[in-house]
Amino acid sequence: MKFPVQTSPHVEATSSVSDLMTTVLWALVPGTVVAVWLLGWGVLFNVMLAVGAAWLAEALMLWLRARPFRPALTDRSVLITGWILALCLPNLAPWWLPVVGAVFAVVVAKQLYGGIGYNLFNPAMVGYVVLLVSFPEAMTRWGAPIDGGAASLSLTQAAQWTFLGVLPAATGFDALSQATPLDQWRMLVTHGGEIRGVAASVWQGGGWSLWLNLAFLAGGAWMFYRGAIRWHIPVAMIAGVLLMSGLLWGIDPARFAGPMFHLLAGGVIFGALFVATDPVSASTTPRGRLVFGFGIGVLAVLIRSFGNYPDGVAFAILLMNLAVPLIDYYTQPPVFGRKPGHATESVTQSRGES
Amino acid sequence: MSDPRLSELALDGLWKNNPALVQVLGLCPLLAISNTTVNALGLAIATLVTLVVSNGVVSLIRDWVRSEVRLPVYVMVIASVVTIIELVMNAHFHSLYNTLGIFIPLIVTNCIIIARAEGFASRHGFGFSVFDGFVMGAGFGVVLIALGALREVIGFGTLLADAEQLFGPVALDWGIRVLPEQMTFMLALMPPGAFIGLALLVAFKQAIDQRQSRRARAARGARSGEPTAEVAG
Amino acid sequence: MKGLELRRVVITSVILAVFFGLGVGFVAYTQQKTADQIELNRQAVLLGQIMEVLSGEDYNNNPAEDAFILPNPEALNLGAPVIEPAPDGVLPDRVAGEALDRAFSAGQVGFRARHDGEVTAVAIPVVTHRGYSGDIRLLIGVDTEGEIQGVRVIQQRETPGLGDKIKADKTDWILGFSGRSLGDPPAESWAVRKDGGRFDQFTGATVSPRAVVGAVKEALIYVERHRPELFGRAAEASREGEEHE
Amino acid sequence: MPEARATVSEGLHGFHGGLLLDEHKAPACDRPVCDIPLVEEYVLPLHMHIGAPAIPVVAEGDRVRRGQLLARPDDFISAGIHAPTSGVILAIEPRALPHPGGLSAQSIVLKADGRDEACEPLDPWPDYHDKSPVEIRSRLREAGIVGLGGAVFPTAVKLATANPGGVETLVLNGAECEPYISCDDRLMQEEPLAILRGAQVILHAVSASRCLIGIEDNKPRAVAALQEAIDRLAAEEGEARFEIKVVPTIYPAGGEKQLIRTLTGIEIPRGRHLTDYQMLCLNVGTAASSWRAVVDGRALTERIVTVAGGGVHASQNLRVRIGTPVAKVIEAAGGYTPGVDRLLMGGPMMGFALHEDEVPVVKATNCLLALRPVDREPPPTPQPCIRCSRCSEACPADLLPQQLYWYARAQQFDRSHDYHLFDCIECGVCSAVCPSHIPLVQYFRHAKTEIWSQEREKVKAEHARRRFEFHNERIERQKAEREAALAKKRAAIQAAQEKKAKQAAAGESEAASADGEKEKSAAGMSIEAARARAKARKAQAQDPAKAQDRRQASPELGDDAGPSGTPPEGDAPDDRPQDDRPGGAS
Amino acid sequence: MWMAILLAVGLAILFGILLGLAAQFFRVEGNPLVDQLDELLPQTQCGQCGYPGCRPYAEAMAKGEADINRCPPGGESAIRNLSDLLDVEFKPLDDDLEVQEVKKLAIIDEEVCIGCTKCIQACPVDAILGAAKQMHTVIEDECTGCELCVEPCPVDCIDMVPVDEGVEAYRFPMPESAHPVATRGPASPKGTLANA
Amino acid sequence: MTEYILILISTILVNNFVLVKFLGLCPFLGVSNKVETAVGMSLATTFVLTLSAIASYVTHAWLLEPLGLGYLRTIMFIVVIAVVVNFTEMMVRKTSPLLHNVLGIYLPLITTNCAVLGVALLNVQEANSFVESALYGFGASVGFSMVLILFSALRERLAAADVPAAFAGVPIALVTAGLMALGFMGFAGMVSV
């Protein structure tokens, strides 16, 4: 009797990529809900537009590349790309912004490299940074949270704004919009002023960024519990942010914002839990992940403090993505039998003498 | 070395062995100066002239230089040609000269030029060398201009804007708007856009080549009656 | 070593010398032929920039050749000087050509426009550190009445597509300063609308316009304050101008 | 019996990674070992151990009896092969092997006569204590004892490497960590004394002072049986060297280095032997068969094989003669169940799929696993690695399989070295946990064999280069000599002859100078001529019509070669570099 | 202007002397690259690359005249090693060369052999034993499978047979994957060694 | 001192020669298939760039400027650099074959590379002092080396990727360089030098 052959091992698959991605998708839900609550319907439109565009772009590229749709479209990774990108975008973004970003992210940063697993850079962050440098105006359309700001737009009002660029008669865009805390901080620095006030505004304003961050933390906890992420990157990244900002703050508290401000403002928590942890573009060794995360934290604070852009997390992630192959290479865990200081050495020596 | 056929030389320079797309040389000016068509055109012409002149001169003096000083002498020839061009541009195309900036003197180190001087002009007669310089320069220039046009259209939404810098007042209204301003994608003007734009051009060429060779293989396969495996792209 | 072949060395040197000499000869020849034109071009560029901010003015000198070291440059936030002014603050003679270009781009010199030797307007640089990213350098033309003839951005690093709309080749915003003076609009309205002023800002970019408006206002105040030095010493300056010739 | 677990011993050290697997040991581990009836034909591959293939000492048509030596060990690392029953040698010919690649190799085919007569056993040594380690080793070698734990490394050789430094601890590997397999379990339950006696023999042979027996905690009955036997020996003979260590059931606890690490905390790096650390590790089955070989003088002709999986009717352990076709073994276990579509040799983690069931049971066959699709999910298509690092977290060798995979896939083998490819023990854990279902181990095997092959090629190429240079030199020398000789002749011999000789020489040197390039020797010429002809032939081969007149054309083409003055090539081999074939997978 | 020319001539003479002397003081012979390249070739000496033997091919590559994908016996792994050494992109074997799937070995049909020694002369590695008018044999371990001996044989008694490399030489295949390896895909653009 | 540090930060990160200033791209693309070669190239470039920054400063400040022959700088720089590199190469080859093995094959490649002449010209343009010039050259080459090594490691990782055929090879490398440049845009504005 003849048998078809297959390589070992011959055991049941215990998990799959789509399970992993589904976990992440669920983990994004609490943060998204809170963001919609705080920042208005625009966030929801962003998510829908970006996710839809990302999915279509992936399908189109697969078709062009004559690759099967099956595993690639059902692994749900592309949904994460779109979703994460959307959560970085301003709540008053025009409709094309998430679309362009998602398409660029999927086509250039992911599919040109061969699709899932092969990309060197985090697609969502590539999409975000491309939008940031190309459409700075659209990218600064941040509506103020809850009270009186963008969140007060009704669903139809928000839709009209997103898709048609029309606002309710009485409201001007400038009335809705507001610089983000990071931006406010920057302006204060350039125009002189009290940093303390801005730091406080993060907590005031309904403490909104605190709630948002708590929601993301909940999602992160779920991913951790399900084994979708490991602790190294988030912890190291937050440590990097705190240490670097603490250092600068210690040097000149009038010029640099404090660690808590840095931690809560902008995308640090979200980035640490959802973006830097993207397994494909992150380092894959335990020590490497510590280096990777720490590097992101440090770079993010440096870019925030000295660079042109108010938030450096996305750039920091791309910059550390660059270094991943080298980090991986130099942080290989010691192989079985080669652990430094392991007892084997002494045994060998005694053997050598005998 | 036997004399090549002119048509082959032309095909080589423009397509098969295109200095920018295949040899991937001369990238610095290619990427730095291709943000508008006019800049690209200006540098393309400067490069082409340099290539033609330096190839011609090298071919004329090739019997006079000994091997150990060959390289310095060629570099010298090229540097002189470039400096002369630089001076002339400074005098007669001043605003273009200002925008191209450091990349005019840097034509000296454009690897294509020394490569052609060494690889071709030092072994062929004057006519062939000049022709080779011309097609190579043209091959490089076409890519430079294509990239310039691509980036200008996507990044500014215009084409041939500021043509007067190069062509004088007659060209004042040559510039046309291709895309409305709201639809421009500024990335194209930035360093990443330059890299990705060139990537698109090279990929475009590779796609055409691959298609052709696939066809050729299919044709050959059909003749010998073998089934050919379709290569999925 | 199989003995030095001096002959080879000599031949090498001679070949190199011949070609080197020839090459440099051609270049030097070209340089001689083009030198005048190049100097003209250089001046034309400078002049062009100055003329833009002196557009409405009536003058018949060449302001580009009528450069002077600004008095009290700190008031305009200008950085460290690139050229050492002579003790009396007069422009040293040798500041011409590239050195003048440098002094200009460092914002250290101003230019005078004259009508028949009478100073009618000055073009002065001003720098603001309040831009969104880095300094913004402006050139402002002001006439004897304190009225702005024109403002242009000489150097800026604002975000492309956002802050860089302050440049004349992006939007007409900067042209809105022409004709304004310290009293028009009144001093408290010398600000962007968002701050309760008269000048527009751009959507999503308030910082850059705010910086420019502030800088222009400062420059006007400066002109007001230094009126004698800027316009008064007309005769003296014109004498120097002639010496330059 | 999954409920009952033995108590894990104290003071163990564990190892990184590993995997908890469904055990599937029942029902085979609950049923006693059965014998299977004689079959008609036994096939004994000459190469069923690590090292050099054995060399047949019988010929076609010879009559042999059970236990008789059929093939002797060839090299130092090699093992003998003995007749599993009495009968006639049918043939010595290539037969299909149990091999992942479905290869064939020279095998002795024995037709059983059904009488199963035993030959004279080797001299039994009940009091082996008088024998020296060397004698015991040669006995093990004679009896064809190889490791039964999977690696089939000749046990005598293993002991020999142990001797220089001495051995303190003998570790008996009774972990049997793979799912389904229970042959060691049954052996420990049924013949604990044989194992212990065997261990005593080995302890004596390597003068070790203690013996640890590592058993996973899912074999409480084996632990109990062995403990009882140990207690008995202790009581009867004062034997105090044995100690059972119950280890947690984590695949691959039975891997030699993992077991040592669990028991002693010592990590043995690659390239080091256990014996460098005064330790030795043997499978329990190896110990038992060593005992039989030394004390009873019986060669290794049978082993216990677990037949299991949903693809057979009656999962159980069978005592199978080496050489029995797998199909017959399955038959003895009740035959296939409907829908069976996979037959493995070995466990599900490390075993490989057989192409067919006509291959014989060999010394390495510890398990035959027949599976149906319902016993495992259909293999999902591999997806690209998403670098989730589950594999590296589970790898018991602390490797980074995701990186190894990457570079194996890109064929960047020097990077594979950088990431320690050769430390991989091919345990399969990484593949099992991979959410992208990448057959990682297969990539590693590919990379390893590819690297070995490249190394072999390199040695060969080096050899060929030396030969080629030597060839050129020789031709050069001969040409010079011939010319010298011709010159001499020219002076002495008649004009006519002289002329003729001249023509030949002139023709050659003319040709040689024609191309004007350096080192255009006569050799170069003839080789180039050959090359030209080979090219022409290739061109013709593509055009079948032309190929017809190839025969007529070639002699003419060949005629211009120099006169056949070349001396016999037989002289050359003295200078020929020694044949140095690289060692293969060892 | 004369100043410039004077300066140029002066510098040129200085540099000429410097380089001229240096060229003689620091002269070194040989090109280690050729050796390194030669190391990577299979030494089959078959000439299929279009050069008379492996070393000439290595020399041509070192000069940048030959592409790295011309040696069929070396196959993909040799090309890969060459591309590593020269730091150019991997490219599959040249289209007009045939890939050799199996290693072969020459076998002389001893019944038919007339002992003409023509094959002996053709064999670049002296893998054929025999004297004139005597039957010849191929030493299996020495034969590189270059096929050069096949054609000269007037009675066509040499056959190329696949080598049985034994179980230990088994090479596990690369797993079949839904995702083809890009580097084995269609050729990347031709980069000559000169621009490496 | 701060100024010197700022020059280094500027040349390495903010105004990276390869990714921002577009200089030295040919070797960046050509010698980045393998980490080892990239390391070799980096060492050689660092050496040559620093050396040529110094040599060209000397040529310009001591020879051309005093003689009023500023317009000859392109010619003079390229020749001086070529000679210096050529000379060092010959010397290294003779005196230290080991070093030559590491650097040697790259040295001639570097002479005809924009970065080298670019450093010299930019130093003149920025009117840098001697120390500044040397630092500028050194910083530029460190920046070059850094991105070259990072890039080569990234490209090695690309080798196994399922890149669309048309993009295999140079195009995907260019895309990668583009995305690197995108990341480096984050440094924009950090130092205003």
Ligand SMILES: Cc1cc2nc3c(=O)[nH]c(=O)nc-3n(C[C@H](O)[C@H](O)[C@H](O)COP(=O)(O)O)c2cc1C
């Ligand atoms: C990436 C980025 C770049 C920006 N660049 C500028 C700029 O160049 N000039 C400017 O005025 N505002 C710029 N801004 C916007 C300011 O940070 C701030 O949001 C804005 O000036 C506030 O103006 P608004 O009140 O009109 O929204 C930028 C914002 C971002 C996120």
Ligand SMILES: Cc1cc2nc3c(=O)[nH]c(=O)nc-3n(C[C@H](O)[C@H](O)[C@H](O)COP(=O)(O)O)c2cc1C
């Ligand atoms: C992953 C792995 C798992 C193994 N599992 C076992 C096992 O469960 N039982 C066993 O006896 N040998 C096992 N081995 C083989 C041992 O490493 C070792 O070769 C054997 O115990 C030595 O004894 P032997 O020479 O008597 O076969 C395993 C090897 C590997 C690589």
Ligand SMILES: Cc1cc2nc3c(=O)[nH]c(=O)nc-3n(C[C@H](O)[C@H](O)[C@H](O)COP(=O)(O)O)c2cc1C
């Ligand atoms: C991604 C990657 C990055 C590497 N980076 C370097 C490096 O920066 N420097 C280095 O010397 N070796 C690096 N290597 C190691 C090289 O493979 C190689 O071992 C080393 O360059 C050899 O040089 P050495 O013998 O001087 O160490 C790297 C390898 C990989 C896979």
Ligand SMILES: Cc1cc2nc3c(=O)[nH]c(=O)nc-3n(C[C@H](O)[C@H](O)[C@H](O)CO)c2cc1C
């Ligand atoms: C924990 C986790 C985090 C992820 N984060 C991102 C992300 O930040 N951006 C993104 O494009 N995809 C993300 N993905 C999805 C997926 O890994 C990504 O699209 C791959 O880079 C595609 O090759 C994430 C996936 C997981 C499991």
Ligand code: SF4
């Ligand atoms: S488990 Fe699979 S997908 Fe995850 S890192 Fe390992 S090989 Fe990649």
Ligand code: SF4
């Ligand atoms: S097969 Fe190799 S790499 Fe995979 S887990 Fe086992 S030892 Fe590690």
Ligand code: SF4
């Ligand atoms: S094809 Fe390969 S083996 Fe044959 S001669 Fe050329 S290099 Fe040698």
Ligand code: SF4
């Ligand atoms: S015997 Fe024939 S095939 Fe073998 S190496 Fe010699 S010539 Fe080549």
Ligand code: FES
């Ligand atoms: S063009 Fe800049 S290095 Fe080639």
